[in-house]
Amino acid sequence: MRISRPTRRWIALAAALSAAGTLATIGAGLLVGAIAAAVIEGPAPGAPVPRTLLAALVAVGAARGLIAWARRRLGRRAAAAAVVDLRARALARLAESDPRTVDRARWRTLLLDGIEGLGPYLTGFLPALAATAIASPAALGVLWWLDPASAAIAAVTLPLIPLFMWLVGTLTQGRTERRLRDVGVLADQMLDLVAGLPTLRAHRRTATPAAEIRRLSGAHRESTMAVLRVAFLSGFVLEFLATLSVALVAVGIGFRLLDGSITLAAGLTVLVIVPEAYQPVREVGARFHDAQDGLTATGEVLALLDGAAGAGVAGAAARDRHPGAAPPARGIRVEFHRLTARGRDGARPRDLCGVAEPGAVTVLAGPNGSGKSTALLALLGIAVDGVTGVARAVAAEGELRGAALWARTSYLPQRPALTPALVGDASGLSLGQRQRAAVAAELARGRELLLLDEPTAHLDQANAARMLTRLRAEADRGATVLIASHDPLVLAAADHVVEVGR
Incomplete structure (x- = not known):
């Protein structure tokens, strides 16, 4: 945020869009619960008729779609601008660095393939993180207003998801760094091989590097599969915890509907809104792995840019x-x-x-x-x-x-x-x-x-x-x-x- 103006603008815009999306989601949940209760029990005296509620629900749904479209479109633009900005800054700093100490293969990989992963971070992970900070507390507040017991269950189970995200993330970081390192070595070896093909062909040794290329390709394949295994594991853990938490809330509402301690309209509204309290956190977990390549590469670039200016x-x-x-x-x-x-x-x-x-x-x-x-x-x-x-x-x-x-x-x-x-x-x-x-x-x-x-x-x-x-x-x-x-x-x-x- 400190060095990239496009990133600062997009973070502020993503927070505003997340806040608007949260309001639209909570409004949709309230309308769905009211409509379902009115259809099942009949409209309450003095309450709006279902047709009016349905028109309002359509308008809220259209607003949610417009917000999602704006977030995707503007996010892609912001990500492209941020990648270009960081790449230009990094190249300018590398041009002033001692070439004897610059690992060209590593920086070639970071500035080409690695930093492109910043796009999923800015378009997916960052908006999901903003939604978590805005939408989850807002959803818990509405749940508390409708049904304190369901809000208490959600408040207790919700922190479990970030805890497991952190545990899985500690495994992912090292594997992602290893994958980027393997890609850099493989790319550098391939470039050297292409540059030396005329010499190898002249001496009839074109088959000599095949074994080394196979070894490097195998290392790249293993490091990539290690990242994918952790990603699938984390996805299973997140979905299991979120589904189990929503199920606990649903079971409690069912028992209280039987003894009449909660109205049908309130129960249905809680069932519609409670997944939205978990959805942003689940989205953060899902987007975390998409953004790992970009985060690792961007961390290296930021460390370079944060070095003492004019060290030479x-x-x-x-x-x-x-x-x-x-x-x-x-x-x-x-x-x-x-x-x-x-x-x-x-x-x-x-x-x-x-x-x-x-x-x-x-x-x-x-x-x-x-x-x-x-x-x-x-x-x-x-x-x-x-x-x-x-x-x-x-x-x-x-x-x-x-x-x-x-x-x-x-x-x-x-x-x-x-x-x-x-x-x-x-x-x-x-x-x-x-x-x-x-x-x-x-x-x-x-x-x-x-x-x-x-x-x-x-x-x-x-x-x-x-x-x-x-x-x-x-x-x-x-x-x-x-x-x-x-x-x-x-x-x-x-x-x-x-x-x-x-």
Whole structure:
């Protein structure tokens, strides 16, 4: 509710619709009891005739149908808006996270299949929960007014349903998390297999991954069936408790009708209304399992969004500072001093020292895996875990960090993501075309600091030369151009080369 405006609007609307639905349901129960008593015993003196009551019942039924339609239609819209909002926020936060620590398979599953389960939560579980908070107390109040004994039975048995829901829910949570984890592993393995099919086919090993795929599919099948078994068990428990509770009320009313301690109209009305006291709680239990995938995925997304904003900037600011040279008169100077990033494969880079000046093309050179990309991420404040030393950008007014640095920087990763607003439908573009389009879009911004990670990796020699000519023009106008690359063409065009070692 705190971070998603569509969710806040829908919760308020769902509560209002639940309140209206409760009034319509209680009104229908009172009318049904009065009509049945009038038909069996005859209309009481001064009471409305059954025809008038029947017309009122039709109107109340139409109102209930309209409320149910509005809840379904508006709920689907709210769910779609909330999913899009949360997905966009999560992607924006992941884009600022250290890529060395991001589990791509897990987040791919959560943001694609997992978060789509938020729809059943918002359209089914949440309205049912609102109805429980509104409809059940209202129904108990009407029952108390009509028949205190039946209300007492309902008040005693009603809490049993949430108790068993909680017991079953503790079993469901772990199984749902396991199912999502199995889906993520299976999807990641399938994507790797598809990417490697040309190599497997060239070496005649296309049948080799079959056993592993069967094993992962079996794990996914077992985790899914475990969730379904618990769902069926909980459904049986909820229906049994609700049916037994209504039966207890019905038996008590039957005995009291025999001894005349309750009127037929009151007894029939209680029998019509008492299931409505249990129905919202039963609906919550039924919708609980539908919403588990979405709740689990959304919990992960909210944990990501609730993390300290700008953690990368804070981490960068906490490192040891190197005094460096005086700030440049114009433009932005980049300084690395004993920059070291420790990861699973050791320190990459290790003790990196170098400077990139305005008006020059500087290249971070080194073999693959030496830490060139990590150095750029450390400069931007994205890579902070295990990073020591200094990576900073200095302008005339002093050191730039966080939003101030990003506002004056164009950063191009190895595999840039293109938006339709930039190039239209980018699905048919090759990697080289995407690279060229992304570079053109970034250069059009006219930023003072250009950080490019392997910009010529997917280009032929002619297109690489054209790109380097454009980058040289940017340097001539005063921009600081810093490139991470081991391409001989890039190294030949550089003004300064900084070796990055492991």
